[in-house]
Amino acid sequence: MSVLDISDLEVYYETESAPAQAVDGVSFTIEEGENLGIVGESGCGKTTLAKAIIGILPDEGYVNRGSIEFDGKDLTELPDVERRRYKWEEISMIAQSAMNALDPVYTIREQIVEAIETHRPGTGRTESNEIVAEMFDLVGLDPERADDYPHQFSGGMRQRAMIAMALALEPSLVLADEPTTALDVIMQDQILKRIGEIQADINSSMMVITHDVSVVAETCDRVIVMYGGKIAEEGPVEEIFGEPYHPYTIGLKRAFPNIRESDQDLLSISGYPPELTDPPSGCRFAERCPMATNECRTVEPKAHHQDGLRTYCHYADEIDDGFRSRADDPKTWKDTEAARSAQTVAEVND
Amino acid sequence: MSKASFVVRRLLQLGVTFWAVGTVLFFLFRLMPGDPTAFVVSAQMTPEARQQVIESYGLNEPLYIQYVRFLENALTLNFGQSFHTNQPVREVIWTYLPNTLVLMLSAFVVAYILGIVLGVLTGWYRGSRFEKTTVVTALTARSLPTFYVGLIVLWLFGAGLGVIPMSGMGTAGQSYDSFWARIFTLDFLHHLVAPAAVLAFYYMGYPLLIMRSSMMEVLSQDFIDVCRAKGLSERAIMFKHAARNALLPIITAAAIALGYAVGGSVLIETVFGWPGLGREMVNAVLRRDFPVAQGTFMVLAATIIILNFIADLLYGYLDPRVTYD
Numbered sequence: 001m002s003v004l005d006i007s008d009l010e011v012y013y014e015t016e017s018a019p020a021q022a023v024d025g026v027s028f029t030i031e032e033g034e035n036l037g038i039v040g041e042s043g044c045g046k047t048t049l050a051k052a053i054i055g056i057l058p059d060e061g062y063v064n065r066g067s068i069e070f071d072g073k074d075l076t077e078l079p080d081v082e083r084r085r086y087k088w089e090e091i092s093m094i095a096q097s098a099m100n101a102l103d104p105v106y107t108i109r110e111q112i113v114e115a116i117e118t119h120r121p122g123t124g125r126t127e128s129n130e131i132v133a134e135m136f137d138l139v140g141l142d143p144e145r146a147d148d149y150p151h152q153f154s155g156g157m158r159q160r161a162m163i164a165m166a167l168a169l170e171p172s173l174v175l176a177d178e179p180t181t182a183l184d185v186i187m188q189d190q191i192l193k194r195i196g197e198i199q200a201d202i203n204s205s206m207m208v209i210t211h212d213v214s215v216v217a218e219t220c221d222r223v224i225v226m227y228g229g230k231i232a233e234e235g236p237v238e239e240i241f242g243e244p245y246h247p248y249t250i251g252l253k254r255a256f257p258n259i260r261e262s263d264q265d266l267l268s269i270s271g272y273p274p275e276l277t278d279p280p281s282g283c284r285f286a287e288r289c290p291m292a293t294n295e296c297r298t299v300e301p302k303a304h305h306q307d308g309l310r311t312y313c314h315y316a317d318e319i320d321d322g323f324r325s326r327a328d329d330p331k332t333w334k335d336t337e338a339a340r341s342a343q344t345v346a347e348v349n350d
Numbered sequence: 351m352s353k354a355s356f357v358v359r360r361l362l363q364l365g366v367t368f369w370a371v372g373t374v375l376f377f378l379f380r381l382m383p384g385d386p387t388a389f390v391v392s393a394q395m396t397p398e399a400r401q402q403v404i405e406s407y408g409l410n411e412p413l414y415i416q417y418v419r420f421l422e423n424a425l426t427l428n429f430g431q432s433f434h435t436n437q438p439v440r441e442v443i444w445t446y447l448p449n450t451l452v453l454m455l456s457a458f459v460v461a462y463i464l465g466i467v468l469g470v471l472t473g474w475y476r477g478s479r480f481e482k483t484t485v486v487t488a489l490t491a492r493s494l495p496t497f498y499v500g501l502i503v504l505w506l507f508g509a510g511l512g513v514i515p516m517s518g519m520g521t522a523g524q525s526y527d528s529f530w531a532r533i534f535t536l537d538f539l540h541h542l543v544a545p546a547a548v549l550a551f552y553y554m555g556y557p558l559l560i561m562r563s564s565m566m567e568v569l570s571q572d573f574i575d576v577c578r579a580k581g582l583s584e585r586a587i588m589f590k591h592a593a594r595n596a597l598l599p600i601i602t603a604a605a606i607a608l609g610y611a612v613g614g615s616v617l618i619e620t621v622f623g624w625p626g627l628g629r630e631m632v633n634a635v636l637r638r639d640f641p642v643a644q645g646t647f648m649v650l651a652a653t654i655i656i657l658n659f660i661a662d663l664l665y666g667y668l669d670p671r672v673t674y675d
Contacts (some may be wrong), residue, residue, distance in 0.1 A: 056578040059477075087581030095579075100572040103591050104671060115580045148672040248449075 469561020517623030609654030
């Protein structure tokens, strides 16, 4: 059974000109106990998506269309007071940067107890303290240090404290926004393992948002690749990082060093993400895609389902080895970039 | 470093600061053009009589002897006698300082409570019409000279409507057993309300604007997002988390501003005929009344120095990140 069911979600931000379409027509589900990864470059809408799900969009952000169903209830329709009951108790978050995610003027204990008392008013002090001690134990922190202030903790400890707080109420869904980006690689690994263990223990689902492909590979069952506010491709981790169909996924995969073929060239995707206040009418990635045709630039691609993948690309169903090997070759991307800049120069000279 | 040794060290620094202020004051007044005895000795006096007066104030001694004597006396809080009235300086300060403090403190407390609350609200409701109106009002209040606003208030409510007294701290002919007996009378409050309101209106802008920008900075931090995700009520986020963090810069600002307020009360005291220390200080300088001027200036310096010290201690209490080293 799915914990979260998002369909055709549009999240916009008001700007001086047209609204910025940060999340545009996104649909997906998260199953019970499942870990879903969301990857994409900065500004692709992944953090906005998380904020919309938990209900903490900034004032200028709003859900324009679509639904966020949690446990069969559409959260976007609930009034604030009722929505608040779902926060933390059902959907909690591990914030982006451990450094600033805790209030500097209260102790860690006060902040965890605050969450408990807000949602379970009858809870006594002793019981709350027991939960704090138990959570500290779980994340590998000394319960004695619960009365420390955040600044007395190292970065890794703060992230552990954040995780302890996020899991204290045993929520059904945890949104982890770049849970380990601020940490060094060894700490990153420890923390990810610890999250996995606790999560299996309380059987919660998790949505991991990151631009680090290795984090997703390590923790997730399924991945969504987002580009320019839309889903580019979605599928099981092995497929997405095995033989994807979307040129963006293929490029992204080659943009990270591969441990088995360490001497292969890294690929760089030139250009910038589309302007979200005035998105292109065709495929959002067409501007930067070396395989793009006129159809790509004018017609929005529909979903193609094959091999367990959902791919938004016109050529997903006719992709062959030639197409894939060209998309997988850094030279193709470089040539396209050269051709485009030559064209730009020519236009300027005209 | 422990908190105790921090306090001790700061207290020692305090002593050095007082000495430095006293020394600067002493020499500055002696460098000032004009003869301090001009007001006490008249042209008709014989040179002998004149010399006698000068000697009686110790003004014939070499400067360094005068300086050492000044320091010795200052240690016992004895600032000498007024050249003008022969009244001991301590008594002069004792008479006028409480009047200034009552006026300043009541204006200050009102201004800071209002300013902080409005600052929290304007920071929270950024971009609303409420915010824009409040900020414009605060800036206007901050830009208008207090003596001008004071005069308008007097003209409108005093001379025009007759609802406030035109001058002074009490109705003539009343006498009271003590200072405390006096300030809790309706008559006193009636006299206090106009100058205090004018001052509060002026002071309010500063904490309001600081609090507002501090709030906006705090609200952009990640932990506010976490608070919202935790499902806390809007009021808990606004006051318990955002305002609590935003309050820190106000502490230092308030300490310095209050110090200046006690010194900068001259204009408002003059307009409203309030018998305060500021007015007395200006008169003392104009009359070259060194002892009174030195004494009043020392009191003002002490106010600023001590308030800063309190601010430091308070900061350490409010912000757990402060370390004492």
